Amino acid sequence: MSNVKSAERELSPEKTEVILRGAMQEFLEHGYAGARIDKIVAAAGVSKATVYRRFADKAALFTALIQRMAVKIHFFHQQELPPLGEEPVVFLKRYATQVLDHITHNSQELMLFRMIIGESGRFPELGQEFVRNIEKPNIDFLMQYFATHPKLQLADPEVAARTLVGTLIHFRTYALTN
Amino acid sequence: MSNVKSAERELSPEKTEVILRGAMQEFLEHGYAGARIDKIVAAAGVSKATVYRRFADKAALFTALIQRMAVKIHFFHQQELPPLGEEPVVFLKRYATQVLDHITHNSQELMLFRMIIGESGRFPELGQEFVRNIEKPNIDFLMQYFATHPKLQLADPEVAARTLVGTLIHFRTYALTN
DNA sequence: GTCTATACAAAGATAGAC
DNA sequence: GTCTATCTTTGTATAGAC
Incomplete structure (x- = not known):
C-alpha cells in the first residue's frame, strides 16, 4: 500500500x-x-x-565514474562537428584542429585519456569501453566521410580514419606535455 | 694512501x-x-x-628506473631496422610490422609505454625523456628516409613521420587490449 | 654497507548511533 | 540513509645492531 x-x-x-x-x-x-x-x-x-x-569498493567507484564520463564525452563530440559542406581539405583541417583544441582547452579530458591508457592493462574493460564510446564513433564517422568523398583518393577509408584519429590522440596524450 | x-x-x-x-x-x-x-x-x-x-625516496627510484629503461630501449630499436635497400613500400611495411611485433612480443615494453603516458601528467620530465629517447630518434630516422625517397611523393616528411610513429604507438597502447 | 626491527602515518573499509 | 568514530591493515621511511 x-x-x-x-x-x-x-x-x-x-x-x-x-x-x-x-x-x-x-x-x-x-x-x-x-x-x-x-x-x-x-x-x-x-x-x-x-x-x-x-559502491562496493574503490574499484567499483572508479569504473562507474569512467563509464559515466565515457558517455558524456561521446555525446559532446557529436555536437561539435564543423560544417560538412566544405571542401574535404578544409573540413578535415577544421576537424583535426577542433579535436586538438578541444582536448587542449579541456585539461580534464586530457587527464582522462592519459589515465585510461595508463590503467588499461589493469582495467581492460575500461579501455574497451573507451574504444567503443569515443574512438569507434569517430572512426566510423570518418570512414563514412572518406568513403563518400572519392576525390580524396583514399584506397582504404578505415586505415585512413584510424590513422587520423590515432595520430591526433597520440599527439595530444604523449608527444606534448602540458 | x-x-x-x-x-x-x-x-x-x-x-x-x-x-x-x-x-x-x-x-x-x-x-x-x-x-x-x-x-x-x-x-x-x-x-x-x-x-x-x-635512492632518496620512491619517486627517485621510479625516475631512475625509467631513465635507465629509456636508454636501453633506444639502443635496442636501432639494431632492428629492416634492410634499407628494399623498395620504399616494402621497407615501410616491414618497418611498421616490426615495430608492432616488437611491442606485441615484449609485454614489458607495452606496459612501459602505457605507464609513461599515464604518469606523464604527474612526472612531466619522464614523458619528455621518452620523447627524446624513443620517439624522436624514430621520427628523425623516418623523416630522413622520406626526404631521400622522393618517389613517395610526401609533401611534408616530418608530418608523415610523426603520423606513422604516432599511429603505431597509439594502435598498440590504446586500441588493442592485451 | 647491509640487515632487523620499528616508528609513524595513512589507507580502505565497517559498526553502531541517530 | 547518513553520519561519527573506529578497526585493521598496510604503507613509506628510519634507527640502531652488526
Whole structure:
C-alpha cells in the first residue's frame, strides 16, 4: 500500500552525483591507485559510509565514474562537428584542429585519456569501453566521410580514419606535455 | 694512501642492479602509486634500508628506473631496422610490422609505454625523456628516409613521420587490449 | 654497507548511533 | 540513509645492531 514516492526513497541521486564529481577530480589528478577516498569524500562533502553504501569498493567507484564520463564525452563530440559542406581539405583541417583544441582547452579530458591508457592493462574493460564510446564513433564517422568523398583518393577509408584519429590522440596524450 | 680498490668500496653495483630489476617488475605491473616497496625488496632479495641508501625516496627510484629503461630501449630499436635497400613500400611495411611485433612480443615494453603516458601528467620530465629517447630518434630516422625517397611523393616528411610513429604507438597502447 | 626491527602515518573499509 | 568514530591493515621511511 505504499505510494509511489516511498518506493523511490532509496539512495539519494543527488549524493551519488556529488560523490562522482568529487571522485572525478581526485581520480583524474592522481590516477586510480593514487586517489584517496578521504579526499573524495571531503570534496563531495559526504561521509565514507555514504560512498560505500553505493559502491562496493574503490574499484567499483572508479569504473562507474569512467563509464559515466565515457558517455558524456561521446555525446559532446557529436555536437561539435564543423560544417560538412566544405571542401574535404578544409573540413578535415577544421576537424583535426577542433579535436586538438578541444582536448587542449579541456585539461580534464586530457587527464582522462592519459589515465585510461595508463590503467588499461589493469582495467581492460575500461579501455574497451573507451574504444567503443569515443574512438569507434569517430572512426566510423570518418570512414563514412572518406568513403563518400572519392576525390580524396583514399584506397582504404578505415586505415585512413584510424590513422587520423590515432595520430591526433597520440599527439595530444604523449608527444606534448602540458 | 688508500689503493684504488678501497676508493670503489661504496655502494655495490650488483645490489643496485637487482633493486632496479625488482622495481621494474613492480612498477610496470602496478604503476607508480600502486607499486609497493615491500614487493620490490622481496623480489630483489634485499632490505628496505639498502634501497633507501641508494635512492632518496620512491619517486627517485621510479625516475631512475625509467631513465635507465629509456636508454636501453633506444639502443635496442636501432639494431632492428629492416634492410634499407628494399623498395620504399616494402621497407615501410616491414618497418611498421616490426615495430608492432616488437611491442606485441615484449609485454614489458607495452606496459612501459602505457605507464609513461599515464604518469606523464604527474612526472612531466619522464614523458619528455621518452620523447627524446624513443620517439624522436624514430621520427628523425623516418623523416630522413622520406626526404631521400622522393618517389613517395610526401609533401611534408616530418608530418608523415610523426603520423606513422604516432599511429603505431597509439594502435598498440590504446586500441588493442592485451 | 647491509640487515632487523620499528616508528609513524595513512589507507580502505565497517559498526553502531541517530 | 547518513553520519561519527573506529578497526585493521598496510604503507613509506628510519634507527640502531652488526
